[in-house]
Amino acid sequence: MAKNHIELQSDTQTRPTPAMREAMASAEVGDEQGFNDPTVNALTERVAELFGKERAVFLPSGTMCNQISAAVHCGPGDEIIAERSAHIIGVEAGGASVLARAAPHPIDGERGVFTAEQAEAAIRFPSRYAPRSRVISIEQTANLVGGTVWPLDTVRQIVGVAQDHGLKMHMDGARVLNAVVASGVSAKDYAQGFDSVWVDLSKGLGCPVGAVLAGSSDFIDQAWRWKQRVGGSMRQAGIIAAAGVYALDHHVERLAEDHANAKLLATCLASVPGLGVEPAHVDTNIVIIDVSASGSDAPTWSQRLGEEGVRLSPIGLNTLRALTHLDVTRKEVEQAAEIFKRLGEGELAAA
Numbered sequence: 001m002a003k004n005h006i007e008l009q010s011d012t013q014t015r016p017t018p019a020m021r022e023a024m025a026s027a028e029v030g031d032e033q034g035f036n037d038p039t040v041n042a043l044t045e046r047v048a049e050l051f052g053k054e055r056a057v058f059l060p061s062g063t064m065c066n067q068i069s070a071a072v073h074c075g076p077g078d079e080i081i082a083e084r085s086a087h088i089i090g091v092e093a094g095g096a097s098v099l100a101r102a103a104p105h106p107i108d109g110e111r112g113v114f115t116a117e118q119a120e121a122a123i124r125f126p127s128r129y130a131p132r133s134r135v136i137s138i139e140q141t142a143n144l145v146g147g148t149v150w151p152l153d154t155v156r157q158i159v160g161v162a163q164d165h166g167l168k169m170h171m172d173g174a175r176v177l178n179a180v181v182a183s184g185v186s187a188k189d190y191a192q193g194f195d196s197v198w199v200d201l202s203k204g205l206g207c208p209v210g211a212v213l214a215g216s217s218d219f220i221d222q223a224w225r226w227k228q229r230v231g232g233s234m235r236q237a238g239i240i241a242a243a244g245v246y247a248l249d250h251h252v253e254r255l256a257e258d259h260a261n262a263k264l265l266a267t268c269l270a271s272v273p274g275l276g277v278e279p280a281h282v283d284t285n286i287v288i289i290d291v292s293a294s295g296s297d298a299p300t301w302s303q304r305l306g307e308e309g310v311r312l313s314p315i316g317l318n319t320l321r322a323l324t325h326l327d328v329t330r331k332e333v334e335q336a337a338e339i340f341k342r343l344g345e346g347e348l349a350a351a
Contacts, residue, residue, distance in 0.1 A: 027242035039238030112142025147286030268337035
């Protein structure tokens with residue numbers, strides 16, 4: 001089906017390229033649950049090496065990666081320390097409290113990033129009256145605040161805090177390869193000291209489905225038990241794992257194009273009356289747009305943009321989020337900016 005709109009709603013809206021589809025169609029397959037699927041095995045070995053971990057497991061989604069990690073690391077009543085905007089806190093239907101029976105302990109960071117000092121202050125003093133601090137989680141990049149890249153020094157300081165207090169470290173690495181391309185820091189360096197880390201295949205990498213979770217051999221053994229328990233085990237999964245192998249070979253370095261397109265969009269929108277956009281805050285492929293000064297709310301903007309052929313979603317009453325990806329060209333970004341400008345100077349302008 002041909003695309004008839006400019007898709008800025010999310011990088012999850014990417015479609016597999018013709019070459020990726022060919023790789024999927026020709027993939028060698030076997031029983032994934034019996035470790036007999038050669039393509040799944042190749043993908044998990046590749047990701048384990050990427051992060052410098054012993055083993056990895058292929059899962060249907062990034063949310064399952066987060067939830068299984070929480071379930072392995074936590075006991076009932078334990079706490080997961082994370083930034084307030086983190087996906088694991090607000091966008092997974094409270095899964096950690098249901099499956100792991102763990103509670104979130106939110107920290108107010110700056111653009112999704114908190115400091116080692118904040119992390120240490122959030123750790124509970126041991127007491128039978130208090131929940132037990134068990135995990136510190138970071139989201140790389142920080143999604144809902146604009147794709148912020150965590151600085152390596154900050155990450156390593158927080159890892160040090162966790163180790164000093166005997167806590168586990170977890171990385172929600174949905175867009176960690178965006179951070180790698182933007183910063184020049186390797187995935188292995190970012191993952192150093194983490195007990196669990198994962199990468200999403202279905203966002204900027206352009207795969208139709210899947211994520212890969214990595215950690216120690218013992219952690220992955222426990223993760224497999226949870227994978228089985230929650231219905232994440234598959235059979236001839238090499239057909240979809242092949243997309244991940246292809247993406248790691250062909251779609252990583254090109255993420256720089258998405259970052260450039262996001263910066264271009266932000267720069268264009270910064271001059272539109274009524275829109276609040278900070279191009280300097282665009283680290284990767286996400287642009288946050290504040291429409292509060294425009295005279296119209298975000299749902300109204302979203303509706304009118306959709307009618308004009310630009311699809312994106314509100315993430316708050318006055319906030320829109322736009323994401324660039326491999327299915328969005330520079331020309332489409334320029335066209336979207338012109339539509340924003342026309343609406344901002346016209347019917348959606350502040351009275």
